[in-house]
Amino acid sequence: MAGRRRWSTEQILDAAAELLLAGDAETFSVRKLAAALGTDSSSLYRHFRNKTELLRAVADRILLSAMDGYRPAGDWKQRLTAVALRLRDAFGQQPQLAAVWGRHGSGGTGSRLMMEEVLQSLRASGLPDHEIPARYHRFVVLVASLITAEGAFGGVGAQEHEQGMEQFRVAVLGADPERFPALAHFAREIRPLGADRVAAFEEILAAHLAHLEAALP
Numbered sequence: 001m002a003g004r005r006r007w008s009t010e011q012i013l014d015a016a017a018e019l020l021l022a023g024d025a026e027t028f029s030v031r032k033l034a035a036a037l038g039t040d041s042s043s044l045y046r047h048f049r050n051k052t053e054l055l056r057a058v059a060d061r062i063l064l065s066a067m068d069g070y071r072p073a074g075d076w077k078q079r080l081t082a083v084a085l086r087l088r089d090a091f092g093q094q095p096q097l098a099a100v101w102g103r104h105g106s107g108g109t110g111s112r113l114m115m116e117e118v119l120q121s122l123r124a125s126g127l128p129d130h131e132i133p134a135r136y137h138r139f140v141v142l143v144a145s146l147i148t149a150e151g152a153f154g155g156v157g158a159q160e161h162e163q164g165m166e167q168f169r170v171a172v173l174g175a176d177p178e179r180f181p182a183l184a185h186f187a188r189e190i191r192p193l194g195a196d197r198v199a200a201f202e203e204i205l206a207a208h209l210a211h212l213e214a215a216l217p
Contacts, residue, residue: 007037009047009057016058017094025055025100052104059101063110066090072117076125077209083117084143084205091147102148115140126216135212142208146201168192 007015015037020028030051034041048054066086072079091098105111118139122132177184 007039007043007047012037012044012047012054013058013061016054017061017097020058020096020100021094023096025103028055030054055100055104056106057108059097059104060106060108060110062090062094062097062101063087063106063114064108065110067110067113067117070113070117072120076121077213079121079124080118080139080209081205083114083121085202087114087143088147088150088201092150095150098147098150102144125212128217139208139212142204146204150197150201165192 012033016028016033019033019036028051030041030044030048033054034044037044044054048057066089067083070082070086073082091101115136118136119132122135122139123129127135172183172187172190175183175187183190
C-alpha cells in the first residue's frame with residue numbers, strides 16, 4: 001500500500017532533508033530516498049530528473065527560508081552582512097546541507113532572492129556596473145565557503161568531537177619545544193578550528209567588506 005502512495009514535491013524534499021541530516025551528499029542517493037518513502041525510484045524521477053537537481057532543490061529551500069521576511073535596511077554593508085548572517089543561521093539549523101549548497105548550488109526562488117539582494121546592495125555601494133558581477137561572485141564564494149566550513153564542524157557527532165579534541169590536545173600540548181618552539185609557546189592559547197567559528201565568520205566577513213569599501217571609486 002505504501003508503494004502506491006503519491007508523494008508531493010514538498011514531501012519528497014522534506015524526506016530528502018531528513019536523510020541528508022543523517023548522512024551527507026556523497027552517501028545520499030535517490031534509491032535510498034525512495035526506500036525511506038516506501039516507494040520506487042521511478043516515482044521520484046517524475047519530480048526530479050536526477051540526484052543533483054533534487055539536492056539543488058533541497059538547498060534552495062534553505063535559501064528561501066533565509067530570505068523569508070527579509071527587508072533591506074541600512075547601508076550596503078549592513079545589507080550584505082544581514083544576508084550573510086541570515087544564510088549562516090538558516091544553514092546552521094541543518095549543517096549537513098551547507099555542503100550541498102556549497103557543492104551543488106541552487107537555481108530556485110530562494111537563490112534568486114539572495115542574488116537579487118546582493119546585487120542590489122553592491123549597486124548601492126557605488127561600484128560601477130561592470131565591476132559588480134565579479135564582486136558578487138567573490139562575496140558569495142566567501143560566504144558559501146565559511147558556511148560550508150561551519151556546517152562541517154556542526155555536523156560532527158559527540159563521540160567524534162571528543163576524539164578530535166583528544167587528538168588536538170596530544171598534537172598541541174605534546175609538541176616538542178625544540179622542533180616546534182612557536183607551537184609549544186602558544187600551546188595553551190591555541191584553540192581547535194571550530195572553537196571561534198562564529199566570531200571568525202563575522203570578522204572575515206567584515207574584513208572582506210572593508211576591503212571592498214576601500215576599492216570604491
